[in-house]
Amino acid sequence: MAKTSQRISWYPGFREMAWLCLIILYAPLIIVMVYSFNNSPSITVWKGFSLVWYNEVFFGPEAGKFKQATVNSLTIAILAAVTSTVIATLSALAMIRGRAFRGQAVTFGLINLPLMVPEIVTAVATLIFFASIGFERGLLSILLAHIVFCIPFAYLPIAARLQGISNVYEQAARDLYATPGQTFRLILFPMMLPGILSGFLLAFIISLDDFIITNFVKGAGVETLPTAIFGAVKQGIKPNIMAISTLMLAASILLVTISYLISRMGNNRD
Amino acid sequence: MTDTHAIDIVSVTKVYPHRTDPVVALDNISFSIGDNEFFTLLGPSGCGKTTLLRMIGGFEDITKGQILLFGDDISRLQSNQRPVNTVFQQYALFPHLTVYENVAFGLKRLGRDTDFIKTQTHAMLELIRMAEFAERKPSQLSGGQQQRVALARALAPQPKVLLLDEPLSALDLKLRQAMREELKEIQKHTGITFIFVTHDQEEALTMSDRIAVMSNGQVQQIGSPKEIYDNPTNIFVANFIGEANILKAKVTGPEKSPAKASKAKASKAQAAAKDQVKLCVDLECGIKGLNIFSQSQFQKGKQINVMIRPERIQIKPLSRGRGKVNTVGGTVKSISYLGTDTQVQLLLDDGESLLARLQNTIDATSSFGVGNKVEITIPEIAIRALSE
Ligand SMILES: Nc1ncnc2c1ncn2[C@@H]1O[C@H](COP(=O)(O)OP(=O)(O)O)[C@@H](O)[C@H]1O
Numbered sequence A: 001m002a003k004t005s006q007r008i009s010w011y012p013g014f015r016e017m018a019w020l021c022l023i024i025l026y027a028p029l030i031i032v033m034v035y036s037f038n039n040s041p042s043i044t045v046w047k048g049f050s051l052v053w054y055n056e057v058f059f060g061p062e063a064g065k066f067k068q069a070t071v072n073s074l075t076i077a078i079l080a081a082v083t084s085t086v087i088a089t090l091s092a093l094a095m096i097r098g099r100a101f102r103g104q105a106v107t108f109g110l111i112n113l114p115l116m117v118p119e120i121v122t123a124v125a126t127l128i129f130f131a132s133i134g135f136e137r138g139l140l141s142i143l144l145a146h147i148v149f150c151i152p153f154a155y156l157p158i159a160a161r162l163q164g165i166s167n168v169y170e171q172a173a174r175d176l177y178a179t180p181g182q183t184f185r186l187i188l189f190p191m192m193l194p195g196i197l198s199g200f201l202l203a204f205i206i207s208l209d210d211f212i213i214t215n216f217v218k219g220a221g222v223e224t225l226p227t228a229i230f231g232a233v234k235q236g237i238k239p240n241i242m243a244i245s246t247l248m249l250a251a252s253i254l255l256v257t258i259s260y261l262i263s264r265m266g267n268n269r270d
Numbered sequence B: 001m002t003d004t005h006a007i008d009i010v011s012v013t014k015v016y017p018h019r020t021d022p023v024v025a026l027d028n029i030s031f032s033i034g035d036n037e038f039f040t041l042l043g044p045s046g047c048g049k050t051t052l053l054r055m056i057g058g059f060e061d062i063t064k065g066q067i068l069l070f071g072d073d074i075s076r077l078q079s080n081q082r083p084v085n086t087v088f089q090q091y092a093l094f095p096h097l098t099v100y101e102n103v104a105f106g107l108k109r110l111g112r113d114t115d116f117i118k119t120q121t122h123a124m125l126e127l128i129r130m131a132e133f134a135e136r137k138p139s140q141l142s143g144g145q146q147q148r149v150a151l152a153r154a155l156a157p158q159p160k161v162l163l164l165d166e167p168l169s170a171l172d173l174k175l176r177q178a179m180r181e182e183l184k185e186i187q188k189h190t191g192i193t194f195i196f197v198t199h200d201q202e203e204a205l206t207m208s209d210r211i212a213v214m215s216n217g218q219v220q221q222i223g224s225p226k227e228i229y230d231n232p233t234n235i236f237v238a239n240f241i242g243e244a245n246i247l248k249a250k251v252t253g254p255e256k257s258p259a260k261a262s263k264a265k266a267s268k269a270q271a272a273a274k275d276q277v278k279l280c281v282d283l284e285c286g287i288k289g290l291n292i293f294s295q296s297q298f299q300k301g302k303q304i305n306v307m308i309r310p311e312r313i314q315i316k317p318l319s320r321g322r323g324k325v326n327t328v329g330g331t332v333k334s335i336s337y338l339g340t341d342t343q344v345q346l347l348l349d350d351g352e353s354l355l356a357r358l359q360n361t362i363d364a365t366s367s368f369g370v371g372n373k374v375e376i377t378i379p380e381i382a383i384r385a386l387s388e
């Protein structure tokens, strides 16, 4: 590996291309992070370091609105992640450990379809669906929509993990007098746990971050953090938005890192 | 429950269903395994050994037939309801549990009391000399250590029968040989019936009380290692266990020349299996009037195959002496030195080839070389008639 990576940097233009990609990807994020500490309402002119915008986020006139949106977002993300992880775990067990059944391939496609469908289509479809059954729009409608589109994201790491566990462990447990329930609880579940945790974290982040679908199915006056930020930006970008964005970014990086560490721990173990 | 077998396989058939070509893995087999036996299922890869073992363990449905454990039909029981434990080929130690927790797993599920679990688990760890590794995780053990933990884990609940699926195949040669001794010791010490699966004939011969030689989903022969080596019933068994020369012969009638009474007595003692008959045959290579052992009767004039082990053949330089019994002429084609033995490839005068193996004793001198004409003696006592 080390050898090839050394070689590839010999190609003319490789270094420049790599830097360009990195800059395009990360420069905006870095600018947002830096200017969230700017001691000025300007988003282009640097006037020195300050935490004034973080103060504004937590104690300013809009603090109440953002706090409510954060609580909504976290509540929905936790509930949606838990529910979709449970559903994804059960589907993975049925798909990978169950007996082969008619339409298994189609089922697999259906589970993962939401990953392929453009989000705006899902958003419109969900909205039409709620409207047609007369479902009142609000936190519950957002939660239901989030559960549905989080399932494939939770499913992928869980299924990948389960696929990597030979069923000989379950046979060994059954051989040693464990009932099917005990076999799952004492052997299969602990072995699947790293996959389940990363599935959960992925679903959590996807839910926390979602804007399009949420924006369609939320009721009037109900906001999640992304929709609240979007609403605020429409009235002009103030650095307090940058502060909120930086906080969200930090939370995401933390979760992704935890998820990565957990899955690596699980892989090292066996 | 007088004199019941540990296991009875009763007309068992296994078909793996498939839309286009279902696989018949076991074809109506029946045999019994005695209590306290070290019983080996031996056969080439794909002959159905694992399938049979998995059916005894309860991991595979039985298509037709029954399996009895000490007289009770266990065919319909789940694997956690069978007092039988398995040492899996891949060990399958639970990676998230310690060595101690792995070994105690079965006892806990059986709901044994805490003190018993503790003493029994420690006893098992002592038995495999792994007591100081109790708190390690399986990933922190070597292959040989994992193998022994898998054995202890399966033995801890004191099963009536222990199933072992090629447990030594992942170990290197030295370790494998040491583990053979250890397994045999443990089997004697615990008195548990072992059913051992292997494709390694040497392993089977050195460890087993009895061996079932399998091929193509059928049992070819069951017997002690000596019976199977000395008296294989057919070409498959003769070739699979050790090396064998298969020669063509013609039956000329029942045993002849009872005059050599003393010799006949000696040969009777040699016959390991009781149900053997003696036939008189002419070998196609030119030796006539041989009295040989056979498991089945053949009609006069029938063409049959006979077997002789390479180490039973004697080779001498061509001489002019008389009274040469059971001897044909031939040429030495090649000589390979194998350490303890020398292997000699011979070409008989009638064009058949023959493999001989001579022990390299202290005074062994090569009295012949490649290309030499030699006299080859095939003692009749070492020849066996094979059934089809
Ligand atoms: N799950 C299965 N599905 C279909 N065929 C199988 C399955 N398991 C084994 N077989 C087939 O059954 C035969 C016997 O296999 P196996 O019992 O594993 O043999 P062995 O252990 O002697 O190598 C082989 O032809 C194998 O391909």
Ligand SMILES: [Mg+2]
Binding pocket: B046, B049, B050, B051
């Ligand atoms: Mg096998």
